[in-house]
Amino acid sequence: MYRKSIAGLVLLLIFSLPVVVHAAQKGSGNVDADIQGPNLASVNAAVALAGSNDLVFGKNADRSVPIASITKVMTALVVLESLAPLDEWLVFQKRHTPAAANAYSRIRIGSQMRRADVLRIALMSSENFAAYTLARSHPGGFDAFIEAMNAKAKSLGMTGTRFVDPTGLSAENLSTAGDLVRLVNAASKHPExxxxxxxxYFIGQFRKPGYSLSFGNTNALVHRESWGVGLSKTGYLSEAGRCLVMVSNMNGRQVVTVLLDSLGTRSPMGDAGRIKRWLDSGAKGQVAEAARQYAQQKNAAYNSVAHSTRAALD
Structure with missing residues (x-):
């Protein structure tokens, strides 16, 4: 009976008063997850009802951090809003600038693929050469594509966000968990x-020369019907940790989950499960000691950088 009463209270607060919960967190930079919500391995996080930018839970949700391949959600949004034809064949050209990190790809330089399929493998399989090619093939060119990414972020009110490349290989691509809720909600309006x-899973067909490659989704939760995943993107860089943004079914509601900077490969998925259980029952859950230590170290590093920045400005 006690468990059910807690669950009812949590759902009342979350589904009826999201603005109030968000207002208590906005601008704080740090939210006490032990009091406000579930225990998470992710250092930065945000949760909102799909279609709303008001957070029902946040953890360091206004801290700008590297977001790795979560970047590709904005890349996809810019591609679709450019209205470039999705059936156009794009050429995978050799990079005109060096990649900021390892950019190995199985795709052959000079081969071609339709824009729709290039976009698909960039999103589902986080194919970096695909994301680069989408930007390189932008009607206004590569630099104009980056400008469009930042202009779109500004128009969405993503004040803690900036982009310098379309793949997420650069640690200079920064955003906040709260900003990424805005991005996910905007991206969700596009069925593609x-x-x-x-x-x-997807088998990509290439031409000139003709060959095929198999691709798999980087988020295991898309294969589980119980999650009802409606949008997904993972990311990883050493500077960004493990990241995940997702729209999924949680207790009969479509929920946006943003998880940034986790230690382990499966930690974001574990956090998604903890959030789902918290929404259902109020249970805060537990995270491994290694994840807690990692979060403490990263928080200390973030705070040190912030302190140094403030000191330089004073």
């Missing part, structure tokens, strides 16, 4: 992004 990002 919802479909492509949640494709489980």
């Amino acid at each position: 992004i919802r479909e492509y990002s949640t494709t489980g």
Whole structure:
């Protein structure tokens, strides 16, 4: 009976008063997760009802941090809003600038693929050469594509966000968990992004020369019907940790989950499960000691950088 009463209270607060919960967190930079919500391995996080930018839970949700391949959600949004034809064949050209990190790809330089499929493998399989090619093939060119990414972020009110490349290989691509809720909600309006990002498996067809490659989704949760994943993107860089943004079914509601900077490969998925259980029952859950220590170290590093920045400005 006590468990059910707690669950009812949590759902009342979350589904009826999201603005109030968010207002208590906005601008704080740090939210006490032990009091406000579930225990998470992710250093930065945000949770909102799909379609709303008001957070029902946040953890360091206004801290700008590297976001790795979560970047590709904005890349997809810019591609679709450019209205470039999705059936156009794009050429995978050799990079005109060096990649900021390892950019190995199985795709052959000079081969071609339709823009729709290039976008699909960039989202579902986080194919970096695909994301680069989408930007390189932008009607206004590569630099104009980056400008469009930042202009779109500004128009969405993503004040803690900036982009310098379309793949997420650069640690200079920064955003906040709260900003990424805005991005996910905007991206969710496009059926192509919802479909492509949640494709489980895909065999890509190339021409000149003709060959095929198999691709798998980087988020294991898209294969589980109980999650009802409607949009998904994972990311990883050493500077960004493990990241995940997702729209999924949690207790009969479509929920946006943003998880940034986790230690382990499966930690974001574990956090998603903890959030789902918290929404259902109020249970805060537990995270491994290694994850807690990692979060303490990263928080200390973030705070040190912030302190140094403030000191330099004073």
